[in-house]
Amino acid sequence: MATLPKQLRLPIWLGACLFGAIAVFFLWEEHQAHFLGALPYVLLLACPFMHLFMHHGHGHDHGHSEDLEAHSHHGSAS
Numbered sequence: 001m002a003t004l005p006k007q008l009r010l011p012i013w014l015g016a017c018l019f020g021a022i023a024v025f026f027l028w029e030e031h032q033a034h035f036l037g038a039l040p041y042v043l044l045l046a047c048p049f050m051h052l053f054m055h056h057g058h059g060h061d062h063g064h065s066e067d068l069e070a071h072s073h074h075g076s077a078s
Contacts (some may be wrong), residue, residue, distance in 0.1 A: 006014070028035070
């Protein structure tokens with residue numbers, strides 16, 4: 001596949017960006033009520049997904065109960 005000359009790359013890129021901006025504008029204007037009407041449901045659905053996918057990394061060391069007991073009794077005066 002032959003590459004385009006530098007003189008044609010910028011106009012094609014600008015034309016694609018302009019086309020995309022116009023498409024986004026008309027999609028927003030025509031479907032604004034649908035997007036905004038679904039927004040509360042999208043936010044409610046985002047909560048369980050964030051809980052499922054972001055719950056790791058909170059110090060839940062499953063299967064390392066011996067290490068946890070050692071750390072919890074480390075500072076106790078017995």
